[in-house]
Amino acid sequence: MRADRLMTIMILLQNRGKMTAKELAEELEVSDRTILRDMDALSTAGIPVVSDRGKDGGWRLVDNFRSQLSGLTMNDLKSLFLFPSxxxxxxxxxxxxxxxxxxxxxxxxxxxxxxxxxxxxxxIHIDSSTWRQSKENVDALQTVQQAVWEGKKLTILYIQADGELKERLVEPLGLVAKGNTWYLVAIRDSEFRNYRVSRIHKAIVENETFIRPANFILAAYWEQSKEEFIQRLPAYDVQVEIHPSVMKRLYFTSKFVQVIKKESSNPDQWIEATLRFNAEQEAVEYIVGFANKMKIIAPKDLKSKVVSLANSVINFYKE
Amino acid sequence: MRADRLMTIMILLQNRGKMTAKELAEELEVSDRTILRDMDALSTAGIPVVSDRGKDGGWRLVDNFRSQLSGLTMNDLKSLFLFPSxxxxxxxxxxxxxxxxxxxxxxxxxxxxxxxxxxxxxxIHIDSSTWRQSKENVDALQTVQQAVWEGKKLTILYIQADGELKERLVEPLGLVAKGNTWYLVAIRDSEFRNYRVSRIHKAIVENETFIRPANFILAAYWEQSKEEFIQRLPAYDVQVEIHPSVMKRLYFTSKFVQVIKKESSNPDQWIEATLRFNAEQEAVEYIVGFANKMKIIAPKDLKSKVVSLANSVINFYKE
DNA sequence: TTAAAATATGACACCTTATGTCATATTAGA
DNA sequence: TCTAATATGACATAAGGTGTCATATTTTAA
Known part of the structure; x- marks a missing residue:
């Protein structure tokens, strides 16, 4: 009962600014004395309530704390019970x-x-599944997760980007769910590394424990790691003109779109846009699918690459 | 204090299986009698603790409940503080x-x-952002959100799939974050509807409130709505053979992959797979990008479609 | 300066909840 | 039969909380 009331006092003070003990007592249907005791309890608990004595007196939260609370307390409570997907x-x-x-x-x-x-x-509802069943393999997730919770070293057979299987002994620090993809953040050879869980072919929890780094903050590490990864992402920019009839399709696969200039209601006016790819080959493969509805402006030599690919298609099906 | 202790009892029983009242009392530094009372309290609260009397007796959680709890109680606590992205x-x-x-x-x-x-x-960390900046427009989200919290009707200017702007008066029930995309679930004309927030051009909170349906469960509604949407998704299946050199690429864009049969370590053996698209045209545009590395098995007439598209590319760049 | 409105503190009686101790009864297994 | 366990009730006590009252102090306005 009392915990309820303490919380309510905080919320009332947050919402109304200053209130007398008498007002609070009436609102909460207790005696003035009880309110004064509650204020002691709040102070003891570290909530900076302060009193103004005398005429026009009353209780309030320290202004700084209150302004924080106004964006925090109710929203804190809300986000406290906002559950992930x-x-x-x-x-x-x-x-x-x-x-x-x-x-x-x-x-x-x-x-x-x-x-x-x-x-x-x-x-509020959160849903991270895809419209269709994801094929992301999470067989190893249970084992990995166990090691994370138990603070034990983990031996993993990891499928590298080149397809080669490598065995690694790692110290698993945490898991990151990025969309549908799980990443294991771990230490190997004293360095932080990210492993995509679907690439972990096999995982074995070892009996050996490890010391978790004292000031390691998973979320902070991940944001930094992500930033570095994005910086290292290759960027292959292509200037194109797009026929309006495929604009909807472009929105649907907005993955590559960086800039769209001057979208017009004129159904015959081609629209300039910049697309960003990881590699030239990716650009070729994407643009070829637009056939005569997307015209390459620059780089100029990309046109011949697209044509070359189209030719190989034709030859392939000549049989 | 007592709430702490009740929770601890549950955790101990979960971890250790069966314990006598005496053991629990010693562990928690209270009397046996208090433990027995606590057990009454847990039972009253719906936690199925059961006792075995006599020799080798003690307290345990109902096996079924315990096995749930082993995935639940500790995990409940964990997920309670697992914060969304x-x-x-x-x-x-x-x-x-x-x-x-x-x-x-x-x-x-x-x-x-x-x-x-x-x-x-x-x-555990959750991250729903994309590697690159999302272009999803959430300008209207604040206003929409306000209406959701305040239970007020909302007038929206909605951009329909065909690009046309329509004004709608809706009763906003909730928001769903699906990946990077926000959907507003609302009632319009006595029917539930989903609106993609990025398509809300403008939103105005009305002063008029509405009665929220008594048994509306957002998560349940969303799952059902999603199920119906998926059922209605067109499915255009294509049987292909894939050259191993592009398997990596296929995994990276696993969106269309349904079935992969007999993946082999033989670098020369083409791999059978089934891909699912929303439409024939989508299939053509995707497959053409693989040139001579993906061979269409069925449907047979799709080959000519792909060739046709390749031809239009070539003609387009002939100038 | 006075009066009124406010908080500050202590004390006491009373109420409610929780705990420990004790006694008796029942169950299960060796 | 004996021992180890739970089951229940009762009572005294402890702990926590509340309302009432009294006295003290602070602030402001008249």
């Missing part, structure tokens, strides 16, 4: 069915939490 | 910075929760 939960072995049991456990928490939880569940 | 939080106005303040609030919860929260944060 059922697919992620499932692949972590935390089935959607667990949601119900968790709700039950949550019922033991002060009522305000519960109300916020329900509101969030009712209004 | 920072991108989703950001777009909901719940910035990553809120995480820290939430952690502080969570500190008020029994210590076991806090420990689990830290473990989860340290080991």
């Amino acid at each position: 059922g697919k992620v939960l499932e692949e972590l072995g935390l089935n959607s069915g667990a949601l119900d049991a968790r709700h039950k456990l949550l019922a033991a928490i002060p009522g305000t939490y519960r109300d916020e939880a329900e509101a969030m569940w009712e209004r | 920072g991108k989703v939080l950001e777009e909901l106005g719940l910035n990553s910075g809120a995480l820290d303040a939430r952690h502080k609030l969570l500190a008020a919860i029994p210590g076991t929760y806090r420990d689990e929260a830290e473990a989860m944060w340290e080991r």
